[in-house]
Amino acid sequence: MATIESLRARLEAAAxxxxxxxxxxxxxxxxxxxxxxxxxxxxxxxxxxxxxxGLRFVDSPRHADVLLVTGPLTRNLRGALEQxxxxxxxxxxxxxxxxxxVDGGVFKGSYAVLGGTGVSVPVxxxxxxxxxxxxxxxxxxxxxxxxxxx
Amino acid sequence: MIxxxxxxxxxxxxxxxxxxxxxxLRHILPPADWIAFSRSAAAEGLILLAQWAxxxxxxxxxxxxxxxxIVAVSTQVREGQYPALSxxxxxxxxxxxxxxxxxxxxxxxxDDLPPWLDHGTWPQSRPMAVxxxxxxxxxxxxxxxxxQPDCMVLPLGPIWGQLEExxxxxxxxxxxxxxxxxxxxxxxxxxTLTLMRGKSPRIAARFAARLSADAxxxxxxxxxxxxxxxxxxxxxxxxxxxxxxxxxxxxxxxxFDTLAEVGRLAGSDIVRTRCxxxxxxxxxxxxxxxxxxxxxxxxxPGGVASDIAEGGKQVILRALGSIATELPDVRRLxxxxxxxxxxxxxxxxxxxxxxxLGVGGVVGRASGYAFDARSSFTQAxxxxxxxxxxxxxxxxxxxxxxxxxxxxxxxxxxxxxxxALPEGPLGIALPPVSGExxxxxxxxxxxxxxxxxxxxxxxxxxxxxDPGWALWPLAERVLEHATADDVDLIRASLALPASGxxx
Numbered sequence: 001m002a003t004i005e006s007l008r009a010r011l012e013a014a015a016x017x018x019x020x021x022x023x024x025x026x027x028x029x030x031x032x033x034x035x036x037x038x039x040x041x042x043x044x045x046x047x048x049x050x051x052x053x054g055l056r057f058v059d060s061p062r063h064a065d066v067l068l069v070t071g072p073l074t075r076n077l078r079g080a081l082e083q084x085x086x087x088x089x090x091x092x093x094x095x096x097x098x099x100x101x102v103d104g105g106v107f108k109g110s111y112a113v114l115g116g117t118g119v120s121v122p123v124x125x126x127x128x129x130x131x132x133x134x135x136x137x138x139x140x141x142x143x144x145x146x147x148x149x150x
Numbered sequence: 151m152i153x154x155x156x157x158x159x160x161x162x163x164x165x166x167x168x169x170x171x172x173x174x175l176r177h178i179l180p181p182a183d184w185i186a187f188s189r190s191a192a193a194e195g196l197i198l199l200a201q202w203a204x205x206x207x208x209x210x211x212x213x214x215x216x217x218x219x220i221v222a223v224s225t226q227v228r229e230g231q232y233p234a235l236s237x238x239x240x241x242x243x244x245x246x247x248x249x250x251x252x253x254x255x256x257x258x259x260x261d262d263l264p265p266w267l268d269h270g271t272w273p274q275s276r277p278m279a280v281x282x283x284x285x286x287x288x289x290x291x292x293x294x295x296x297x298q299p300d301c302m303v304l305p306l307g308p309i310w311g312q313l314e315e316x317x318x319x320x321x322x323x324x325x326x327x328x329x330x331x332x333x334x335x336x337x338x339x340x341x342t343l344t345l346m347r348g349k350s351p352r353i354a355a356r357f358a359a360r361l362s363a364d365a366x367x368x369x370x371x372x373x374x375x376x377x378x379x380x381x382x383x384x385x386x387x388x389x390x391x392x393x394x395x396x397x398x399x400x401x402x403x404x405x406f407d408t409l410a411e412v413g414r415l416a417g418s419d420i421v422r423t424r425c426x427x428x429x430x431x432x433x434x435x436x437x438x439x440x441x442x443x444x445x446x447x448x449x450x451p452g453g454v455a456s457d458i459a460e461g462g463k464q465v466i467l468r469a470l471g472s473i474a475t476e477l478p479d480v481r482r483l484x485x486x487x488x489x490x491x492x493x494x495x496x497x498x499x500x501x502x503x504x505x506x507l508g509v510g511g512v513v514g515r516a517s518g519y520a521f522d523a524r525s526s527f528t529q530a531x532x533x534x535x536x537x538x539x540x541x542x543x544x545x546x547x548x549x550x551x552x553x554x555x556x557x558x559x560x561x562x563x564x565x566x567x568x569x570a571l572p573e574g575p576l577g578i579a580l581p582p583v584s585g586e587x588x589x590x591x592x593x594x595x596x597x598x599x600x601x602x603x604x605x606x607x608x609x610x611x612x613x614x615x616d617p618g619w620a621l622w623p624l625a626e627r628v629l630e631h632a633t634a635d636d637v638d639l640i641r642a643s644l645a646l647p648a649s650g651x652x653x
Contacts, residue, residue, distance in 0.1 A: 027312075027313050028309055029309065029310075029314065029315060029316045029338070030316075031316070031337070031338040031339075031340055031649075032315070032316075032338065032649065033338075033360045033361065033362060033363045033366075033649045034315050034362060034363040034364055034647070034648075034649050035360070035363030035366070035444060035446065036363075037313040037314070037315070037363075038363055038364065038407065038444065039443070040313050041313050041407065041410075041411075041426075042426070042429070042430055042433070044426065045423070045426035045427055045429075045430050046423055046426070046427055047427065047430050057312075057313070059312075071338065072340060074337065074338055074339060074340060075269075075271035075272055076269045076271055076336060076337045076338070076339055077308065077309075077316060077337050077338070078271070079271075080308055080309050080316075080337075084309060106345075106356055106357065106360060107340045107341070107342075107345065107360075109345075110340055110341035110342075110344065110345055111272055111273060111274060111277050111282075111341050111344065112272055112277075112339050112340055112341035113340055113341060130446065131363070131444070131446075133437075133443060134430075
């Protein structure tokens with residue numbers, strides 16, 4: 001019995017190192033011009049194939065590990081972001097994708113825009129660019145995956 | 151003037167005062183003539199392209215489809231009011247709600263003016279008015295609840311599961327059938343118009359490029375042309391040719407995106423994979439040639455921001471070539487029984503409805519409304535003779551086929567523009583003059599129109615009209631009587647944008 005137990009522990013450790021764990025991502029648009037969405041959609045193409053890294057998009061924040069936020073935080077969507085954040089189970093990460101989500105981008109200072117995602121919820125990772133290229137987004141998400149593995 | 155029953159819209163504007171706006175005069179109508187004009191316009195089938203305001207006037211832009219002329223009219227706002235167009239021109243309803251939210255001008259005689267952009271979260275109301283009023287946050291009354299007994303309400307959005315734009319759709323369901331579809335937008339309102347005001351066109355172009363990323367080149371071109379019209383200057387020939395190439399490349403890329411999305415939702419993974427791959431091939435070529443995958447900020451008032459990179463022409467032509475090789479296969483997949491049976495008859499748009507709402511683009515042309523700004527109001531295209539395809543079926547299958555045809559035509563146009571690329575300067579210096587201009591460009595979703603007024607080289611007022619203004623009211627009608635399960639597919643097939651009209 002003790003041998004089986006120790007074998008299982010070794011297998012789990014090996015699987016953790018080799019495979020890590022997958023991350024379920026929920027996309028939240030807080031006012032984007034659709035540019036970041038266009039590039040995120042490219043991640044699904046065969047040229048990037050997001051899922052081979054264990055990264056997948058899910059439909060509900062309740063199933064998510066990561067909230068991936070695009071766009072400047074408009075006043076009209078602040079409530080929606082906060083609701084999604086509250087609905088996401090711990091542990092959770094927030095990734096702000098694109099210059100707008102980082103700090104409001106060119107829309108900083110408008111009466112209708114609060115700023116970046118961080119104004120409303122704590123941000124763990126930012127990926128800048130207007131819009132960031134799919135390769136850049138992927139690199140960012142892989143850092144998160146690696147951090148999560150440790 | 152005195153108007154009788156036989157007065158045509160032409161008669162009314164001919165006798166009116168006009169302000170200089172290039173290339174079309176803007177006619178100032180007293181309230182009575184404004185009302186008479188709207189009636190004649192409705193009777194003669196003039197199409198309302200846009201309605202907007204500044205601090206003292208309300209403006210409307212019409213297309214006379216038969217004569218292929220553009221008519222711009224304005225009326226003075228008196229005591230915060232102006233006569234509504236929506237009682238005779240239903241397409242004006244959303245614009246009137248937007249004008250009320252941004253400038254505070256009330257459309258007299260409109261049924262109701264529920265908020266459209268102002269969801270009660272801004273620190274001030276009517277932010278574009280001379281004196282905005284501070285407001286304290288109020289809860290947004292979303293759309294009214296179901297008024298029919300035994301019906302279920304299905305609220306969708308503003309945050310969707312898929313990588314979507316933010317919009318709220320409320321469906322009243324009777325079993326699986328949609329009885330009523332209502333839409334609320336304005337979630338992504340970023341105050342773009344106030345940010346553009348007071349800036350030079352060169353700086354404000356960054357905002358025009360970020361109205362809607364799928365149409366970033368088209369919006370940038372329309373904005374640049376409107377600026378050039380207002381200043382009465384012309385962009386150099388090399389810049390004009392590069393703009394055409396970029397617009398057509400954008401059209402190919404976004405059409406592939408829509409084809410892939412519709413293919414995915416209709417259960418054809420091979421269409422999704424193929425189209426996604428071809429789009430990505432093209433975007434990588436764009437990065438090499440123009441320095442930006444979506445060609446954002448590449449078009450600026452007065453010309454283009456920078457020249458095509460060394461060897462960039464060959465990179466683009468090679469990408470266009472590989473798309474041309476693959477296109478027959480993609481078309482064959484659409485003719486196959488799996489996709490054809492799923493898409494035929496789905497989301498049918500009547501020709502009369504499309505024309506009455508002024509829905510251009512693929513959606514309009516797939517239902518027989520023959521309008522394309524490339525062949526009507528943009529002389530730059532004349533040398534290339536863009537071909538226009540029309541379909542009459544008006545369903546999702548017709549729209550897919552039209553997209554495929556347009557990709558083929560855009561391959562030809564982009565190639566021709568790059569082949570015949572004239573040598574010369576890339577831009578001109580913009581003179582610090584005053585003036586007013588209107589211009590258009592054919593985006594992937596339909597015609598975009600930009601109007602602006604310059605005061606010594608600075609933007610005094612501006613309004614961009616995105617095709618979304620016409621597409622969403624159409625979507626509400628198309629979704630009625632559809633099945634709830636088909637909603638995602640119909641939305642994808644109509645390619646509904648949000649950010650561009652949320653301003």
